[in-house]
Amino acid sequence: MASETDHWASSASVDTLRTRASLLRDVREFFFQRDVLEIETPLLGRHTVTAPFINSFRVQQGGGYLQTSPEYAMKRLLASGCDSIYQICKAFRQGERGDQHNSEFTMLEWYRVGFSLDELMGETEALITQILTPVYSDLPIERISYRDAFIRYANVDPFCVSDEELARVASRHIEFQFELSERDDYLDLLLSHCVEPHLGVIEEGGVSLCFMTDYPASQASLACVKNTEYGEVALRFEAYVNGIELANAYQELTDATALASRWEADQTKRMVLGLADVEKDERLLAAQVAGLPQCSGIALGLDRLLMLQLKQTEIASVIAFTDERA
Amino acid sequence: MGNYSTSDFRSGLKVMLDGDPCAIVDNELVKPGKGQAFNRVKLRNLKTGRVWDRTFKSGESIEGADVMDTELQYLYTDGEFWHFMDANTFEQVQASETAVADAKQWLNEQDIVTVTLWNGAPLTVTPPNFVELTIVETDPGLKGDTAQGGSKPATLNTGAVVRVPLFIDQGEVIRVDTRSGEYVSRAKG
Numbered sequence: 001m002a003s004e005t006d007h008w009a010s011s012a013s014v015d016t017l018r019t020r021a022s023l024l025r026d027v028r029e030f031f032f033q034r035d036v037l038e039i040e041t042p043l044l045g046r047h048t049v050t051a052p053f054i055n056s057f058r059v060q061q062g063g064g065y066l067q068t069s070p071e072y073a074m075k076r077l078l079a080s081g082c083d084s085i086y087q088i089c090k091a092f093r094q095g096e097r098g099d100q101h102n103s104e105f106t107m108l109e110w111y112r113v114g115f116s117l118d119e120l121m122g123e124t125e126a127l128i129t130q131i132l133t134p135v136y137s138d139l140p141i142e143r144i145s146y147r148d149a150f151i152r153y154a155n156v157d158p159f160c161v162s163d164e165e166l167a168r169v170a171s172r173h174i175e176f177q178f179e180l181s182e183r184d185d186y187l188d189l190l191l192s193h194c195v196e197p198h199l200g201v202i203e204e205g206g207v208s209l210c211f212m213t214d215y216p217a218s219q220a221s222l223a224c225v226k227n228t229e230y231g232e233v234a235l236r237f238e239a240y241v242n243g244i245e246l247a248n249a250y251q252e253l254t255d256a257t258a259l260a261s262r263w264e265a266d267q268t269k270r271m272v273l274g275l276a277d278v279e280k281d282e283r284l285l286a287a288q289v290a291g292l293p294q295c296s297g298i299a300l301g302l303d304r305l306l307m308l309q310l311k312q313t314e315i316a317s318v319i320a321f322t323d324e325r326a
Numbered sequence: 327m328g329n330y331s332t333s334d335f336r337s338g339l340k341v342m343l344d345g346d347p348c349a350i351v352d353n354e355l356v357k358p359g360k361g362q363a364f365n366r367v368k369l370r371n372l373k374t375g376r377v378w379d380r381t382f383k384s385g386e387s388i389e390g391a392d393v394m395d396t397e398l399q400y401l402y403t404d405g406e407f408w409h410f411m412d413a414n415t416f417e418q419v420q421a422s423e424t425a426v427a428d429a430k431q432w433l434n435e436q437d438i439v440t441v442t443l444w445n446g447a448p449l450t451v452t453p454p455n456f457v458e459l460t461i462v463e464t465d466p467g468l469k470g471d472t473a474q475g476g477s478k479p480a481t482l483n484t485g486a487v488v489r490v491p492l493f494i495d496q497g498e499v500i501r502v503d504t505r506s507g508e509y510v511s512r513a514k515g
Contacts, residue, residue, distance in 0.1 A: 053362050095333060095384065096363070098355025176381040180362065188361035193381065196358070221360055238359070248359050 010320040016310060017320060023131065023306055024088065027108060030127055036084045036110060041073030043090055047281035050266035051221065052273055055094040057103075066092035069299055070109050071222070072284045075252070078111055078295060079287035086110035088302065099314050100244060100304060102322045108305075111297040117235050117251040120296035121211055124239055124247060128209055128305070132241065135309055139241075140202065142210040147230060149212055150187075154194040158187055158216060159231045166190075181272055184218050199240035207242040207308075222262065223250035239300070241308050249298035256288035327390035332365040332382050340372070340393040343380065347372045347391035347444045355384065372442065372449055373424075391444065398441045400433045408433065410441050410448070421448035429453045431486035432504045453504045458513040459483055460499050467495040477509075 010017070031038065048056040048065035049072070056065040067073070069091050077085055091107040112120055125141055132139055150158045156169045166186045170176075174193050180186055200210040213236070217225045220234035227233075235251035253259055263280050270277060306318040316322045330341060335353040342348070348369040357363035363384035370377050372393060382388075398410035398419070407420035408430065421441065425448045426433070432453035433439065440452040464480035477489040480500075488502055490509045499513040 051360055053357075053360060096355065096357065097333075098357075101355055101357065174381050175379050176383075178383045178386060180383070185362045188358050189364060189381070191358050191361065192356040192364055193366070196356075219360065245359055 007325040011316040011322055011325060012318050012320050016306075016312075016318055019310060020306055020318065023302065023309065026131060027088065027127070027302070030130065031086045031110065034084075034123075036086050036112070037082060039074070039077055039082065039085045039087055040089070041067075041070045041077070041087065043067050043092075045073065047072065047283070048278055050263045050270065050278045050280070052266055052269045052275060055096075055275075056278075057092050057094050058276075068093050069107060071297070071299070072281050074109060074111055074297070075284060075292055076287040078113065079290050079292045084110070084112045084115075084295075097323050100307075102303065102315050102319055104323070104326065105315075105319075106302040107299055108302050109297065109299045111252070111295050113293045113295045115296045117237065117249065117296050120249055120298055121237060124249065124298060124300070125209060125211075127300075128239065128241070128246065131305060131309055132209070135311065136207055138206070140206075140208040142200075142202075142208045144199075144210065144212055145214040146212055146216065146233070147214065149195050149199065150190065153198050154190045156190070157230075158190075181269075184216070187216070187219075196240065196245065197243045200242050200244065210240045211237045212240065213237045220253075220262070221250065222253045222259065224253050244304050244308065245301075246304055246308070247298050247300035249296060251296050252292065252294075254288060254292040254294060256285055259288055260285060327392050329387040330390055331387045332367075332384050335365060335367060340391040341369070342389040342391045343369055343371075343378065346374075347393050347449065348378070349393075351377060357384070372444070392446075393442060393444050393449065395440050395442050397438050400435060400437050400439050402435060403430070403433075408451070410439070410451075413438070419443070419446075419448055421451055425449055426451050429504075431482075431484050432457050432459075432502070434459055434484060455503065455505060456501055456510065457504055458499050458501050459486070461490070461494065461496050464490065464494065464496050467493050480509075 043066060044059060044064050045067050046064050049068050054068050056068050058065050070087050070089055074085060088108050090104055092104050094103055096103050129139055147159055150156055163183050170186050170189050199212060200208050202208050214233040215236045217232035217234055223234040223236040225232050225234050237249050238245055239247040303315050303318050307315060312318055335350050337350055337352060339350045340347060348371050350367060351370050352368040354366045355363060356366055365382045365384055367380050367382060368377055369380060399413050401409040401411055408426045409418055409420050411418045429451040434457055441448050442450045459482040461480045462483050465478050476492050478492055479487050480490040481487050488507060488509050501510040501513050503510050
């Protein structure tokens with residue numbers, strides 16, 4: 001076990017911290033050129049997200065939570081009349097520490113009023129390409145649906161497989177003994193073990209920027225849904241480079257009633273899993289009743305983008321003081 | 327032993343898996359942004375040496391294994407068991423052939439070796455990296471052949487057979503690297 005004093009120095013080199021600073025400058029310049037307004041919202045807020053697998057830090061004294069993303073507050077700004085906005089801020093998620101995770105991390109989140117999800121994907125491509133092209137001279141762009149990715153890498157159609165067969169498929173691919181509470185959790189198991197490692201990876205050790213689209217509607221979170229010939233899908237995409245999940249985007253759900261019912265579904269799942277109850281954020285609900293403009297929004301992990309820019313495999317090499325040094 | 331949660335998993339931690347003691351080799355958190363978190367863990371089965379891949383749900387707990395490394399003196403073998411003694415307490419333990427495994431060819435009486443105990447009984451035996459053993463049988467040495475290279479087999483007092491340079495004679499004491507099973511030098515003194 002490391003003692004208190006072992007961890008006084010930064011785990012990121014000074015050169016890395018310089019690259020980090022210039023990445024922040026490049027991102028700000030990118031949005032300045034596009035006339036997207038930089039804003040700030042509270043890191044300590046009264047409410048937090050209901051998402052069952054996102055564990056917030058609750059502040060004991062004074063109440064409230066460290067924010068797991070600035071999503072709710074930024075949507076309240078959109079409803080307050082801001083046009084397109086972006087923010088670079090810290091986000092906090094309890095229990096997430098690993099090669100690609102630190103419980104406190106830096107998030108770039110932006111909302112584009114009037115943008116379709118495809119338009120936002122185009123802008124995301126422009127940003128990531130600008131940052132990574134100098135490093136990976138050739139960065140091909142790929143696009144695959146959630147369904148096709150599962151068929152290709154896990155040999156299963158996630159939209160028509162039965163629950164029993166899905167669990168069997170998972171145990172054929174992966175050694176585990178636990179049981180999971182629902183279908184989406186088995187999909188997450190397969191996604192993280194069999195699918196994600198291939199996304200943004202091309203033959204002969206090359207990398208690509210891969211957008212995975214059309215998630216099952218049950219994983220819509222706060223995205224709109226649409227019908228396809230194989231079922232209802234979420235207007236949601238994620239961006240991957242070299243197997244690393246970089247960003248998650250939605251065509252935002254603007255309807256307040258639908259928002260309330262998504263939250264209720266989250267609360268029910270939290271109860272089933274024995275997790276702490278999280279109250280609905282009535283202020284976001286009120287904002288959506290007042291009117292959230294049609295928009296698409298995305299959250300991107302800047303530490304991971306920096307990892308890719310510097311070809312690092314551990315997040316600790318790009319953050320000065322990770323959890324164990326904080 | 328207590329239980330350990332996935333967040334306690336560190337490389338080297340000893341845990342029970344499917345009834346066997348294991349050491350954690352690697353622990354990787356995987357979590358789709360909004361989804362269930364898992365830990366992909368590599369564990370070495372301390373009985374067989376095999377490495378297992380196992381995935382846990384983050385937050386899952388497993389039982390710790392009462393495994394510890396001790397430095398014991400090798401005494402003798404009766405053919406069925408290999409006997410070791412704690413030089414401070416004079417307490418003795420006996421290890422089966424399975425536990426001694428490949429280490430037995432390097433066990434020299436009086437040497438201090440690492441004996442990994444599981445619930446107090448020897449699980450594995452690890453010889454020192456270097457041991458000094460006597461050659462009991464080899465072809466006669468060739469004088470003046472020190473520069474030529476070339477080697478010949480030599481049987482040591484523990485039964486191990488290693489390749490030695492041609493100039494080494496029967497009765498000599500040599501130093502051997504137990505990890506590679508290779509001759510290093512003549513023993514000093």
